[in-house]
Amino acid sequence: xxxxPVIKAKELHLTFKTNDGPVHALQDVSLEINKGDFVSxxxxxxxxxxxxxxxxxGLETPxxxxxxxxxxxxxxxxxARAYGYVFQAAGLYPWRTIESNIRLPLEIMGFSKSEMSxxxxxxxxxxxxxxxxxxxxxxxxxxMQQRASIARxxxxxxxxxxxxxxxxxxxxxxxxxxxxxxxxLWAETQKTIGFVTHSIPEAVYxxxxxxxxxxxxxxxxxVIESTLPKERSLDIRDSPEFIKIAQRVRDxxxxxxxxx
Amino acid sequence: xxxxxxxxxxxxxxxxxxxxxxxxxxxxxxADQAQRNGANIIPDTSIARKEVSGFVLALKNPHLIPLxxxxxxxxxxxxxxxxxxxxxxxxxxxxxSKRSLVYHGWVTLAPTLLGFAxxxxxxxxxxxxxxxxxVMDKSIMPWAIxxxxxxxxxxxxxxxxxxxxxxxxxxxxxxVIAAYLSFFPVVVGMVKGLRSPDQMQLDLLRTxxxxxxxxxxxxxxxxxxxYLFASCKIGISASLVGTIVAELPTGAKAGFGARMLVGDQYxxxxxxxAALFSAALTAAALVxxxxxxxxxxxxxxxxxxx
Amino acid sequence: MMYVIAxxxxxxxxxxxxxxxxxxxxxxxxxxxxxxxxxxxxxLLLMWECFVVGFEVNPVFLPRPSDIILRMTNEVSxxxxxxxxxxxxxxxxxYVIGGLAALAVAVLADRSEFLTRGVLPVGSFMAxxxxxxxxxxxVKWFGSDWQSKAAVVAVMVFFPILVNAVAGLRDTTxxxxxxxxxYGAGYWPTxxxxxxxxxxxxxxxxxxxxxxxxxxxxxxAEFFGSPTVGMGFRISTxxxxxxxxxxxxxxxxxxxxxxxxxxxxxxxEKGVTFWHPxxx
Numbered sequence: 001x002x003x004x005p006v007i008k009a010k011e012l013h014l015t016f017k018t019n020d021g022p023v024h025a026l027q028d029v030s031l032e033i034n035k036g037d038f039v040s041x042x043x044x045x046x047x048x049x050x051x052x053x054x055x056x057x058g059l060e061t062p063x064x065x066x067x068x069x070x071x072x073x074x075x076x077x078x079x080a081r082a083y084g085y086v087f088q089a090a091g092l093y094p095w096r097t098i099e100s101n102i103r104l105p106l107e108i109m110g111f112s113k114s115e116m117s118x119x120x121x122x123x124x125x126x127x128x129x130x131x132x133x134x135x136x137x138x139x140x141x142x143x144m145q146q147r148a149s150i151a152r153x154x155x156x157x158x159x160x161x162x163x164x165x166x167x168x169x170x171x172x173x174x175x176x177x178x179x180x181x182x183x184x185l186w187a188e189t190q191k192t193i194g195f196v197t198h199s200i201p202e203a204v205y206x207x208x209x210x211x212x213x214x215x216x217x218x219x220x221x222x223v224i225e226s227t228l229p230k231e232r233s234l235d236i237r238d239s240p241e242f243i244k245i246a247q248r249v250r251d252x253x254x255x256x257x258x259x260x
Numbered sequence: 261x262x263x264x265x266x267x268x269x270x271x272x273x274x275x276x277x278x279x280x281x282x283x284x285x286x287x288x289x290x291a292d293q294a295q296r297n298g299a300n301i302i303p304d305t306s307i308a309r310k311e312v313s314g315f316v317l318a319l320k321n322p323h324l325i326p327l328x329x330x331x332x333x334x335x336x337x338x339x340x341x342x343x344x345x346x347x348x349x350x351x352x353x354x355x356x357s358k359r360s361l362v363y364h365g366w367v368t369l370a371p372t373l374l375g376f377a378x379x380x381x382x383x384x385x386x387x388x389x390x391x392x393x394x395v396m397d398k399s400i401m402p403w404a405i406x407x408x409x410x411x412x413x414x415x416x417x418x419x420x421x422x423x424x425x426x427x428x429x430x431x432x433x434x435x436v437i438a439a440y441l442s443f444f445p446v447v448v449g450m451v452k453g454l455r456s457p458d459q460m461q462l463d464l465l466r467t468x469x470x471x472x473x474x475x476x477x478x479x480x481x482x483x484x485x486x487y488l489f490a491s492c493k494i495g496i497s498a499s500l501v502g503t504i505v506a507e508l509p510t511g512a513k514a515g516f517g518a519r520m521l522v523g524d525q526y527x528x529x530x531x532x533x534a535a536l537f538s539a540a541l542t543a544a545a546l547v548x549x550x551x552x553x554x555x556x557x558x559x560x561x562x563x564x565x566x
Numbered sequence: 567m568m569y570v571i572a573x574x575x576x577x578x579x580x581x582x583x584x585x586x587x588x589x590x591x592x593x594x595x596x597x598x599x600x601x602x603x604x605x606x607x608x609x610l611l612l613m614w615e616c617f618v619v620g621f622e623v624n625p626v627f628l629p630r631p632s633d634i635i636l637r638m639t640n641e642v643s644x645x646x647x648x649x650x651x652x653x654x655x656x657x658x659x660x661y662v663i664g665g666l667a668a669l670a671v672a673v674l675a676d677r678s679e680f681l682t683r684g685v686l687p688v689g690s691f692m693a694x695x696x697x698x699x700x701x702x703x704x705v706k707w708f709g710s711d712w713q714s715k716a717a718v719v720a721v722m723v724f725f726p727i728l729v730n731a732v733a734g735l736r737d738t739t740x741x742x743x744x745x746x747x748x749y750g751a752g753y754w755p756t757x758x759x760x761x762x763x764x765x766x767x768x769x770x771x772x773x774x775x776x777x778x779x780x781x782x783x784x785x786x787a788e789f790f791g792s793p794t795v796g797m798g799f800r801i802s803t804x805x806x807x808x809x810x811x812x813x814x815x816x817x818x819x820x821x822x823x824x825x826x827x828x829x830x831x832x833x834x835e836k837g838v839t840f841w842h843p844x845x846x
Contacts, residue, residue, distance in 0.1 A: 059744050078750055085748040091741050094841035095763045104759065108751045136841060266684030274688075285707075335706065395581075395588040398599060399606035405828060452844075493690075494775075501696040505786060517699070524702040524790070536699040544691050 006160065006192050007033035007056055012065035014051055014218075024217030025051040026062065031211065031220065035159075038186055038193045040203035041211045042249060043256065048218020049196045049211075053162050056194060057085055069160070081109060083160035084153030088168060090145035092137035092152075099124070099133035102152045109156055123151040126185060127178075143170045147178065154185070161193045168198065176234060179205060183232070200253075204228075204246045205237055212249055214256020222252035278339055284314025285336035286328035291317060293331065294324060337530045345534040358514070361538050367515040368503050369542065371431045375438020376499040380492060382439065383446025390447070391454045391480070392472060404447050434506045441502035442495035449491030453484025486563060489554035496546045504539060516542075569620030573613045580609025629811045634818065637811040644800070645819055652797040653823050655712035656784035660719025661776060668724045669769070672731035673757070686732050693725035701787040710791035718787040723776035727769070734768025735761050767842045770835040777827045781820060 014026040026048045033039050041049035054060040055067055058074035069077035077083065084105075092101045099120050106116045124130050127147040137145050146166055153161060167175045179202060186193055197203050203210050204226070212222040226245060228236060236242050291301045291309055302320045303309055309317060318325055329338040337345075346361065353360035386404070389396045423433040457479050465475050507517030516539040523532030584602050592598050611631050617623070618630045625633065638645065675685040701718050708714035738761055746756045788798025797816050804812040839845055 057748060059747060078748060081750050083748070085745065087741055087745065089741065091739075091745055093742075093760070093763065095766075095839075105749045108746075108749045108755045108759070138841070263683045263687060266680045266682075267687050268684075270681070270684035270688045394593065395585045395602075398588045398593070398602040399584045400603075402603035403606060405825070497693070497695070501698060504696045505698055508786075508789065516696070520699050520702070529703070529706075532699075532702065536696070539699060540691075540695045543695050547690070 004035040005032040006035045006070055007031075007194070008066070008068050009052075009055070010066045012052070012055065012062045012067055014048075014055065014060065014062045026055070027217035027219045029065070029218070029220055031223070033192060033194065033209075035192055036190050037209055038183075038207045039195065039209045039211060040207040041194070041196045041213060042198070042200065042203045043213035043221075043253065044215055046215035046218065047213035047256065048215070049213050050164055051218065052213075053164055053194055053196055057083060057162055081156065082158055083162050084156065084158045086146075086150050086153045086161070086163040086166045088165045090137065090142070090149040092145055092148055094137055097134050097136055098129065098140070098148050101137065101148060102155050105152060105156050111156070119155045123154045124148075126154060127151045127181065143174045146170065150178075157189075159191055161191050163193065164196045165198060166195075167202070175202070180234060182206065187231070200246050200249050201237060204242055204249060205232070205234070210245070210249055212252035212256070214253070221256045222248070224248055224252075275339055278336075282334070282336050282338045283318045283325055283328050286331055286334045287314050287318045287321075287324055289333065289335060290324045290327040290331055291321065294327060299323070333527055333529060335529075337533050341530050342533045342537055345530045346537060349534060350538070361519070361534065364515050364519050364535070365538060365542060368500070368507070368517065368539070371434035371506075372438050372496070372499045372503045372546075374431060375435035375440075375502065376442045376492075376496050378435060379439035379442035379499065380446050380495055383443045383491075383495070384450055384488075386443075386447050387450035387454060388476070390451050392476075401451070404444060407444065434503050437506040438499035438502040441498040445494040445498060446488075446491045449487045449494070450484055453487025453491075454480045456487065457483045482561065485561060486554075486558065489550060489557075493547050493550050493554075496550060497543050500539065500543050500546065567620065569616045571620075573616030573620060576609055576612045576616065580605055580612075625810065629814060633811045634814045638815045638818065641812065641815065645815065647795050648797045648800050648816065649819055649823065651712060651793075651795045652715070652784045652788065653781070656715035656787070656796070657719050657780040657827075659712070660716035660783065661723055661780040663716065664720035664723035664780075665727050665773065665776065667720065668727035668772075669731055671724075672728055672735060675732060676735045676757070676761075677753070682732060682736070686729065689725050689729045689732065693729055697722045697725075698783065698786045701783075702790040704787070705791040711793055712796075714791075715784045715787040715796075719780045719783040722779045722783040726775045726779065727772040730768045730772030730775075731765060734765025737768065738764050766839045767835075767844070770831065770839060773831050774828060774835070777831055778824060781824045781827070785820065 009029055009031045012026050012029040013024075016023040016025055029048070029052060041052065043049050051060060055062055056069060056074060058069075058078035067074055070080075070082050072080065072082070092098070093104065096104065102120045102123060103116050106119060111119070120133070121130075124133065127150055129144060129147055129151065132140065132144065132148075137148070140148070146169065150163075150166060153163075167178055170178065182193075183206060185191075195203075195206060208226050208230070210222075210224040210226065211220055212224070213219065214221045224245060228241060228245070288309060292306055295301050295304070295306075301309070301324070303312065312320075318328070328334070329340065334341070349359060349361040353362075355362050357363060386396075386400070390401055390404075391397070419433055419436055423429075423436070454476075461479060461483075462475070465479060470478070504515065504517035504520075507515040508521055516535050519535035520532045520539075523529060523535065584605055587593060587598050587602055587605075590598075614628075615631050618625075618628055671685070675681040698718070700721060701714075704714040704717045708717055735757075742760055742764075743756070746760055751759070785796075785798040785801070788796045789802055792799040797820060801813050801816050804810070804816070836845055
């Protein structure tokens with residue numbers, strides 16, 4: 001595997017000052033994410049996985065340590081539109097139609113009208129929402145809104161995709177379907193993906209690398225390089241190899257909890 | 261507390277603009293007065309001066325500038341003049357003297373508070389009625405909206421005359437008008453507030469077989485607290501305006517409105533301005549008190565104030 | 567006596583009719599939605615007529631609705647001239663000027679967190695003031711024609727619209743603002759694409775409040791000096807002549823104008839903020 005780190009974090013610390021005292025959201029987090037990796041971050045609440053993702057995105061500033069994205073600071077990378085971000089909630093604008101919502105980043109980034117139309121059609125097809133262009137977000141179900149949100153993040157072809165528990169609110173069948181689609185997308189587009197999740201099977205199924213984190217203070221307790229083949233179908237979830245990796249993740253999570 | 265510096269900055273800027281504006285506003289009058297006292301003014305006839313703007317006149321006759329700040333009947337009193345008048349009539353006079361702004365303040369404040377209390381109470385009642393009765397919602401709400409478009413001032417003299425004829429004087433007629441003006445913001449705000457819980461919350465209560473009354477006390481009323489305070493702030497200032505306005509046309513002898521009118525009619529603008537500012541300060545104090553109550557109540561309820 | 571009984575009877579009929587309509591099957595139909603308040607209003611009017619006659623109320627205190635309507639039909643040209651002077655020239659002009667100024671200042675203040683924190687309290691303070699007290703001062707400055715009234719209205723509507731606009735511009739969730747940051751969107755794109763649309767419900771709240779203020783301001787300001795035309799002028803002189811029916815006629819016009827104004831703004835609001843939960 002080519003070692004070409006696009007995201008480098010070294011001894012990252014992040015402490016929030018709250019009314020109840022300082023919260024060590026991240027402590028001594030060091031990680032390298034290579035180009036084309038699919039990295040999942042998994043851990044219980046408060047382990048810092050979302051905070052770390054936000055640091056990569058330049059939405060949080062670490063109190064100490066270094067982090068670079070494409071050899072730029074996260075802020076510079078953000079302004080260079082290096083990544084697409086998918087939040088836990090769809091966050092679509094209720095006053096815009098679905099297609100208009102997808103056009104939002106494209107308008108800001110200055111794409112031409114024809115380019116925008118073409119991209120909108122393409123990404124809506126990717127997430128299976130063709131036909132819903134003229135609908136408003138509040139006319140769609142939660143799952144469909146989230147798919148639209150993903151389409152929006154894909155529309156401008158950033159190399160990096162950061163996703164914060166995007167499928168958390170969806171039912172299992174839709175989730176499976178979207179997981180499959182996401183892997184297909186990843187294979188087609190060769191993006192680098194950072195993915196935060198609560199679900200062990202999801203993390204193991206999707207990733208080339210699984211980062212297990214534990215809370216208080218937020219830190220990495222295990223980094224697992226997946227031995228599964230890059231091309232995988234949903235059936236792989238029943239294979240012994242999959243189960244072994246899932247076991248290792250589970251052990252890592254338990255170990256994290258043992259520090260209570 | 262961190263708002264203090266920005267607020268002060270804005271206030272200082274506004275006062276500075278005021279101080280500067282005094283000159284062009286008053287310079288024509290000062291010029292006339294100075295000429296009568298024998299001074300030399302360019303241009304030297306009042307008619308010629310009318311063609312010239314305030315700024316130009318002041319620049320041509322810089323010796324007039326300090327005079328613009330001390331005129332007896334200025335178009336725009338300087339902050340200093342207003343401040344001195346206010347200080348004089350608030351602290352420098354006996355409280356029950358007819359020249360004391362504290363006395364006039366109380367004459368205005370009493371019906372304001374009474375009217376506000378009545379208006380808020382009735383507004384709350386009507387809001388509850390509208391939220392729980394379809395008939396009231398559909399028949400009254402549109403009229404509640406329309407009722408606010410009736411210029412209450414036009415009714416003020418009639419209400420005072422009518423009530424006077426049946427023997428009601430003093431505080432009550434003005435309270436009626438104040439109540440009328442604070443009533444609507446409370447109705448609209450509380451209807452919105454009582455209807456603000458989202459469907460999920462209401463459904464949850466239905467799963468507990470909650471009655472409408474219980475739902476009111478446990479969910480709707482607490483949820484409407486921010487709206488109640490927002491409406492009360494609008495309501496109390498509306499009540500104050502209502503009382504002052506009620507004093508204007510009836511030739512009232514006391515109260516802020518009466519002072520403003522007296523100042524205007526007797527050519528003592530500084531008096532009017534002092535009364536206006538005192539009314540403003542009173543309004544600010546009232547709204548401030550409600551804000552304080554709001555902050556502590558919302559904090560106890562765990563609601564972050566808007 | 568008959569009239570008094572009739573009055574109560576009409577009340578009963580009107581109320582029952584409305585109960586039936588409001589709880590019936592077609593209660594959400596737009597015809598019913600207009601019909602119910604109309605029935606309520608007509609019932610009230612008929613009751614008024616009956617009680618004034620039945621209780622023999624002095625018409626100086628409270629004229630009969632029929633007298634008022636008669637006066638209105640007789641004085642259409644005067645009423646129209648008054649309407650033009652007060653509502654169109656005074657109130658509407660002031661509303662537009664004050665509203666535009668408020669929105670401009672809101673955007674300006676929004677540029678700086680410091681300014682916003684300064685402007686919001688000062689603006690709320692000014693909105694609470696008895697601005698009508700400014701009316702005599704403005705008449706002295708701008709003369710007694712409609713310009714001084716428009717100025718009073720402009721100042722009166724400025725602060726509520728400003729406060730609502732500033733509050734609205736701040737009302738975006740941190741997630742939505744983060745999303746804009748991930749697009750590398752600067753201040754102006756974020757303002758126009760996210761914060762202004764999100765602020766619209768607040769802005770319209772302020773605009774609706776301002777409609778009533780504009781009307782009241784224009785009429786009250788005329789009490790302090792006006793050419794011989796205008797609703798405030800007509801009301802004060804008619805009251806002085808004890809021509810109460812004319813006073814009421816002007817009030818009816820004011821009420822109709824005010825409702826129409828408020829209704830138009832509400833309609834525009836429905837169009838612009840169609841997406842807001844309160845409109846769905």
